[in-house]
Amino acid sequence: MAKVSGIERVKSGVKGFDGLVGGGFIRGQSILVCGMPGTGKTIFALQFLYRGAVENNENGLFVSVEDDPEKLKTYGKGFGWDLEKLQKEGKLEFLKVPIDHIGYNIVETITRAAKKIKAQRIVVDSLSALNINARMFSLPLKDQPDPTGVLGRDKVLKVAGYAPFEDVSQFTYLFINRVNDLGATSIYLTDSPPGTELLTKDGVSEFACDGVIQMQLNDTSKNVNRTVAVKKLRGTEIVPGANLLKFTKSGLEVGEFKAFY
Numbered sequence: 001m002a003k004v005s006g007i008e009r010v011k012s013g014v015k016g017f018d019g020l021v022g023g024g025f026i027r028g029q030s031i032l033v034c035g036m037p038g039t040g041k042t043i044f045a046l047q048f049l050y051r052g053a054v055e056n057n058e059n060g061l062f063v064s065v066e067d068d069p070e071k072l073k074t075y076g077k078g079f080g081w082d083l084e085k086l087q088k089e090g091k092l093e094f095l096k097v098p099i100d101h102i103g104y105n106i107v108e109t110i111t112r113a114a115k116k117i118k119a120q121r122i123v124v125d126s127l128s129a130l131n132i133n134a135r136m137f138s139l140p141l142k143d144q145p146d147p148t149g150v151l152g153r154d155k156v157l158k159v160a161g162y163a164p165f166e167d168v169s170q171f172t173y174l175f176i177n178r179v180n181d182l183g184a185t186s187i188y189l190t191d192s193p194p195g196t197e198l199l200t201k202d203g204v205s206e207f208a209c210d211g212v213i214q215m216q217l218n219d220t221s222k223n224v225n226r227t228v229a230v231k232k233l234r235g236t237e238i239v240p241g242a243n244l245l246k247f248t249k250s251g252l253e254v255g256e257f258k259a260f261y
């Protein structure tokens, strides 16, 4: 972590990236990483946790819906990251969320896993996969019947403390809020819908999160180019525009954008 102007910045762990966001994320922020399949979202997030644990002594929790933890560890090996060892040392934890348990208390299990290792970094891979299965999950409502201001009051009061979610926007807002309550710096991955300018399918997570990062894959017949662009980061003067994102032997790296025609 680094302090500039009294604000504590959390390093992304991706070389060349922090310069785009004033030195890093602000501690406790929620960051949405969106992009089409294969743009590098999962590796970016895994690297955020790996480097956080190894270089910043910040423990991390990887919540996955899509990838099995064993697969994630294998991907990590490709970059020389020993994720298994970090897990054994209690610095990393993996939580696979089932999508076939009706009423699964997802925030409770995330809270338990995060507390177990005192996670300061949390990744959710992916918000879009959770959204598709939103009706399977129950989210805790605390202190008030309608904490987000978007829930139908009648619906909430019917279910002593828990709300079933038929509306993806409600689920998304409340889920991000509840995970943020844990105080960790969090990265949410989400799919961008193909063939549109839209960042997300749910249309609300880009507003619910403090930061938005867009990853793109530009493949023409001659060139394949990955780019990363910071769309917003609250409390920070960002460097806008697309930057080259490269895979190296030790992970992702941000470089100068080069025209590819």
Ligand SMILES: Nc1ncnc2c1ncn2[C@@H]1O[C@H](COP(=O)(O)OP(=O)(O)OP(=O)(O)O)[C@@H](O)[C@H]1O
Pocket: 035, 036, 037, 038, 039, 040, 041, 042, 043, 044, 078, 191, 247, 248
């Ligand atoms: N050295 C490398 N190691 C691993 N993946 C690489 C490497 N070079 C390129 N890739 C590509 O990067 C992609 C992996 O990125 P990642 O899994 O992070 O994408 P993603 O955005 O999470 O995709 P999805 O939306 O499908 O989950 C793969 O398609 C893979 O081919």
Ligand SMILES: [Mg+2]
Pocket: 041, 042, 043, 125
């Ligand atoms: Mg992925």
